[in-house]
Amino acid sequence: MSLLVVGSVALDSIETPSAKVANVLGGSATYFSVAASFFMTQVQLVAVVGDDFPKEYEDFLISKGIILSGLEYAEGKTFHWSGRYNDDLSIAETITTELNVYEKFQPNLSASHKNAQYVFLANIHPELQLSIIQQVHNPKLIACDTMNLWIDTTHEALLRTLQDVDILILNDAEAKSLSGRTSIREAAQVISDYGPKKVIVKKGKHGVDLFSDSDSFSVPAYPLKQVVDTTGAGDSFAGGFIGYLAEGNDLSVENLRRAVIYGSVMASFNIESFSINRLRTLTRKEIDCRFEELQSMISGR
Amino acid sequence: MSLLVVGSVALDSIETPSAKVANVLGGSATYFSVAASFFMTQVQLVAVVGDDFPKEYEDFLISKGIILSGLEYAEGKTFHWSGRYNDDLSIAETITTELNVYEKFQPNLSASHKNAQYVFLANIHPELQLSIIQQVHNPKLIACDTMNLWIDTTHEALLRTLQDVDILILNDAEAKSLSGRTSIREAAQVISDYGPKKVIVKKGKHGVDLFSDSDSFSVPAYPLKQVVDTTGAGDSFAGGFIGYLAEGNDLSVENLRRAVIYGSVMASFNIESFSINRLRTLTRKEIDCRFEELQSMISGR
Numbered sequence: 310m311s312l313l314v315v316g317s318v319a320l321d322s323i324e325t326p327s328a329k330v331a332n333v334l335g336g337s338a339t340y341f342s343v344a345a346s347f348f349m350t351q352v353q354l355v356a357v358v359g360d361d362f363p364k365e366y367e368d369f370l371i372s373k374g375i376i377l378s379g380l381e382y383a384e385g386k387t388f389h390w391s392g393r394y395n396d397d398l399s400i401a402e403t404i405t406t407e408l409n410v411y412e413k414f415q416p417n418l419s420a421s422h423k424n425a426q427y428v429f430l431a432n433i434h435p436e437l438q439l440s441i442i443q444q445v446h447n448p449k450l451i452a453c454d455t456m457n458l459w460i461d462t463t464h465e466a467l468l469r470t471l472q473d474v475d476i477l478i479l480n481d482a483e484a485k486s487l488s489g490r491t492s493i494r495e496a497a498q499v500i501s502d503y504g505p506k507k508v509i510v511k512k513g514k515h516g517v518d519l520f521s522d523s524d525s526f527s528v529p530a531y532p533l534k535q536v537v538d539t540t541g542a543g544d545s546f547a548g549g550f551i552g553y554l555a556e557g558n559d560l561s562v563e564n565l566r567r568a569v570i571y572g573s574v575m576a577s578f579n580i581e582s583f584s585i586n587r588l589r590t591l592t593r594k595e596i597d598c599r600f601e602e603l604q605s606m607i608s609g610r
Numbered sequence: 611m612s613l614l615v616v617g618s619v620a621l622d623s624i625e626t627p628s629a630k631v632a633n634v635l636g637g638s639a640t641y642f643s644v645a646a647s648f649f650m651t652q653v654q655l656v657a658v659v660g661d662d663f664p665k666e667y668e669d670f671l672i673s674k675g676i677i678l679s680g681l682e683y684a685e686g687k688t689f690h691w692s693g694r695y696n697d698d699l700s701i702a703e704t705i706t707t708e709l710n711v712y713e714k715f716q717p718n719l720s721a722s723h724k725n726a727q728y729v730f731l732a733n734i735h736p737e738l739q740l741s742i743i744q745q746v747h748n749p750k751l752i753a754c755d756t757m758n759l760w761i762d763t764t765h766e767a768l769l770r771t772l773q774d775v776d777i778l779i780l781n782d783a784e785a786k787s788l789s790g791r792t793s794i795r796e797a798a799q800v801i802s803d804y805g806p807k808k809v810i811v812k813k814g815k816h817g818v819d820l821f822s823d824s825d826s827f828s829v830p831a832y833p834l835k836q837v838v839d840t841t842g843a844g845d846s847f848a849g850g851f852i853g854y855l856a857e858g859n860d861l862s863v864e865n866l867r868r869a870v871i872y873g874s875v876m877a878s879f880n881i882e883s884f885s886i887n888r889l890r891t892l893t894r895k896e897i898d899c900r901f902e903e904l905q906s907m908i909s910g911r
Contacts, residue, residue, distance in 0.1 A: 491698065494834075494835060512816070515813070515817075516828075516830065518833075527817075527907055528910060529817065529819075529830065532793075532795045532826070533793075534793055534796060535793075563911070569910075603910070604910045604911065607828060607909075608867070609867050609868060609870075609871045609904070609908055610905065
């Protein structure tokens, strides 16, 4: 199955209580595509970078089999985010967001992009997300992410986009804000009325919930002894989740649950290190082992 | 199997964002024994009340089959707690704690109490907990609860008590404070070195973790649309958990996991109403239905 992701490729500067890194490879589409690359080979990435984007980062993405024909090089600087985390790495305070080449980003899809059967719209402006939806040819699944900025400032555009989305993946605070409800279960119900028949609520260290008409599934986060950097956890989750779905091309209730576990596993590996560094050496065998461990951790039979 | 609980029977006055009640039936041993009573009949309660304790509350406990031969009536007033909850009912602010008859409480066990095979030491002074441990005759399981007050003010006594405890049931903040660790998994490891080979960490709306040498299990809270009053959730959990274990008299890894789910189910019913009111009309059939629902909600196979 071919999988398309449209989102950001960025350079991040991150400060945690124990360390500090500058200009490391980041961005929603990066985390997503690297995580998804462990499940299938045809991950097509659509994003834009500036002329300062390091060749080694491009080489790394290529080494993971990610198809970069949709990675545009624009004049100017790559999107740059810098942030600082609190003590338990649960909250990031943004220091600066420099959109740079993203200010004029207009994703134009190739024929190959348009034929992708699985589509992930990472956290970008809802109107850009809608333009992707309008360009693709009847994919099997469209999933998307969003953030409080869009929920607050482009509410109407976001609601329009959600009408054509199958799965919305968002965190608990966003789910509450988008729905106006304080219970996550009720929030998911309200959101499903907007369009997405499946809603995934990410709760950080408290795990992930999946809600649909026919199912309600909850998985705890894989318990790590040490968390280094939570940047990209949500996009790694989405990459594992949709990568696994696309690999099996199976949207049954049982397979969606397994995909949620695979997503959680990818997020857990990702936060063991800065940037995508843990994923540089990660193997599918390690992923499957941790999947089995988490699967057995939650079995109540 | 016979089950002994030693703890408090209290009158509670509670204020939530939506309602207010005064002098309702409360106390750790109350919530525990009522929840456990759904699983087996021989729940023996050891506690003390004052001469103001309403006859109807005693009648209710008897109607649940709880054996009250160990419920002492002392001169004076019943233990009274009053508290106020925050908006999402996750934090209780204590307004007053009037120990009253508990100031001089010295539990003396009868022969029947001493022969109980399952023992739960609810949240009372660690020295009282130890005196119970020293009185009982080699029970199959001793579980206990504690709180930050004892962790902070009677640390040595608590550590002495824990040496002879099989399962410690406590909340996440208490686990961190008792162990000095910030990761729950590491906290459980440290605590197991103090004595209890099994540690259960209650995380409120984020569910419950069970840790032992050979197992690690995590279950989310049953998702309720509306929570009315979280008082007694932890003791209802413990009552369901140990009641189910005692009923089956089975301490296998699989049965411990099922018991954690039953505990979570009992806590979820309890918080649907003030005091033990939801448990007045609850049936075993409803319990088993919700057990199956939660069990299937977490299945990742």
